[in-house]
Amino acid sequence: MNYYSLNHKAPNTSFKDAVIKGLAPDKGLYFPESITPLSKDFFDNIDDLTYSEIAFEAIKQFVSPEIPEDVLKTIVKETLSFEFPVVKLNDNISTLELFHGPTMAFKDVGARFMARCLGYFNQNNSEEITVLVATSGDTGGAVANGFLGVKGVNVVILYPSGKVSDIQEMQLTSLGQNIKALEVNGTFDDCQAMVKTAFLDDELTSKMQLTSANSINVARWLPQLFYFMFAYKQLHNKYENIVFSVPSGNFGNVCAGMMAQQLGLPIHHFIASNNANNVVTRYLTSQTYEPKPSVQTISNAMDVGAPSNFIRIQEIYKNKFDTLKDNLSSYSYSDDETKEAMLEIYNNYNYVADPHGAVGYLGCKEFLVKNPDSHCVFLETAHPTKFLYVVEDVIKEKQPLPKQIQAVMGKEKESIVISTYEDLKSFLLN
Ligand SMILES: Cc1ncc(COP(=O)(O)O)c(C=O)c1O
Numbered sequence: 001m002n003y004y005s006l007n008h009k010a011p012n013t014s015f016k017d018a019v020i021k022g023l024a025p026d027k028g029l030y031f032p033e034s035i036t037p038l039s040k041d042f043f044d045n046i047d048d049l050t051y052s053e054i055a056f057e058a059i060k061q062f063v064s065p066e067i068p069e070d071v072l073k074t075i076v077k078e079t080l081s082f083e084f085p086v087v088k089l090n091d092n093i094s095t096l097e098l099f100h101g102p103t104m105a106f107k108d109v110g111a112r113f114m115a116r117c118l119g120y121f122n123q124n125n126s127e128e129i130t131v132l133v134a135t136s137g138d139t140g141g142a143v144a145n146g147f148l149g150v151k152g153v154n155v156v157i158l159y160p161s162g163k164v165s166d167i168q169e170m171q172l173t174s175l176g177q178n179i180k181a182l183e184v185n186g187t188f189d190d191c192q193a194m195v196k197t198a199f200l201d202d203e204l205t206s207k208m209q210l211t212s213a214n215s216i217n218v219a220r221w222l223p224q225l226f227y228f229m230f231a232y233k234q235l236h237n238k239y240e241n242i243v244f245s246v247p248s249g250n251f252g253n254v255c256a257g258m259m260a261q262q263l264g265l266p267i268h269h270f271i272a273s274n275n276a277n278n279v280v281t282r283y284l285t286s287q288t289y290e291p292k293p294s295v296q297t298i299s300n301a302m303d304v305g306a307p308s309n310f311i312r313i314q315e316i317y318k319n320k321f322d323t324l325k326d327n328l329s330s331y332s333y334s335d336d337e338t339k340e341a342m343l344e345i346y347n348n349y350n351y352v353a354d355p356h357g358a359v360g361y362l363g364c365k366e367f368l369v370k371n372p373d374s375h376c377v378f379l380e381t382a383h384p385t386k387f388l389y390v391v392e393d394v395i396k397e398k399q400p401l402p403k404q405i406q407a408v409m410g411k412e413k414e415s416i417v418i419s420t421y422e423d424l425k426s427f428l429l430n
Pocket residue numbers: 105106137138139215247248249250251252253254301302356381382
């Protein structure tokens with residue numbers, strides 16, 4: 001599959017080049033040249049397919065011919081070595097748990113898939129690749145874990161100082177080896193802007209091969225479409241009108257869901273559920289797209305003021321506002337509303353939601369008021385114990401720590417504090 005830049009000022013390129021470059025030379029995000037819907041048979045027989053088989057069929061067109069089918073089958077199987085259960089809360093609301101991977105966040109799938117693709121492309125290459133990642137909390141840990149020890153790949157993670165949870169910080173600063181963490185005096189948007197600037201810096205790019213492991217990178221972004229298929233497999237015999245409420249920050253996940261829909265998955269509607277960082281909620285009301293500096297919330301991984309992937313969403317719906325509005329609703333919630341939702345979910349359903357999932361739950365509830373014949377699935381994008389302080393404070397109950405979280409507790413943090421793009425550049429050059 002070839003990819004084009006959404007800035008339309010760079011040549012089209014192969015999957016391999018899109019993965020290695022991350023961002024197009026004109027600073028545009030890459031987008032596949034075509035999307036061919038999967039066959040009716042695929043959806044009719046989805047009950048008989050394993051998750052790996054579903055994922056293989058869904059992603060094949062986007063990575064072939066550069067990744068041969070036998071290699072792709074192995075990559076997909078190794079990537080998906082954990083569960084993706086749907087848990088029913090009531091007749092209208094379920095949650096899809098995306099936190100059973102090694103860092104207990106939904107980013108694990110994309111990070112593991114991309115690490116394996118890059119490992120495959122880089123196996124006969126003597127030049128080292130530097131993977132730059134900006135994180136508001138979860139991408140950093142997932143990428144650190146996914147790329148740990150991958151030969152020929154160095155990972156540099158930028159995170160906003162004091163704005164990620166303690167456990168998230170441990171996950172991205174304590175691994176050592178080929179993983180380095182830079183603690184930025186600023187917001188996630190500052191981190192993301194520095195990463196994008198680095199790609200355009202000729203002095204840097206002439207001296208090192210840089211790529212991104214944010215959802216900018218098609219190999220990190222596209223595998224996220226699997227989740228929607230996995231949920232459909234579990235629900236399609238029970239419910240009609242399946243709707244997804246996606247807690248959204250950089251909008252990669254909801255946009256991946258839209259790709260699944262383009263592949264033919266019968267998704268009735270999407271809800272982008274936001275915290276106070278609500279540029280898309282405002283856009284759908286005013287038709288004016290006005291990014292604002294991000295504000296800090298208890299659902300910190302969604303503290304994004306200028307979401308990278310909104311441009312891909314615009315592309316999917318051909319920049320037609322009405323088509324987008326028919327497919328996407330967006331709501332925004334305060335921290336107090338989020339805490340109330342966490343408590344409500346706990347008291348009514350004996351289920352512990354993390355703050356991001358709770359925002360998704362609120363999106364479901366709001367949508368269902370006017371669409372009571374839908375079944376809404378909110379994505380539980382991270383395990384509640386990643387936000388231990390908030391969760392225990394709200395539900396007033398101690399939480400047992402899963403083994404993945406215990407593994408990073410008490411580890412030593414190693415990070416370098418930076419403030420400007422020049423600091424990043426001199427770190428990379430040295
Ligand atoms: C726990 C959690 N929920 C939601 C999001 C938002 O996802 P996206 O950036 O794909 O919109 C993130 C980060 O991306 C996250 O880590």
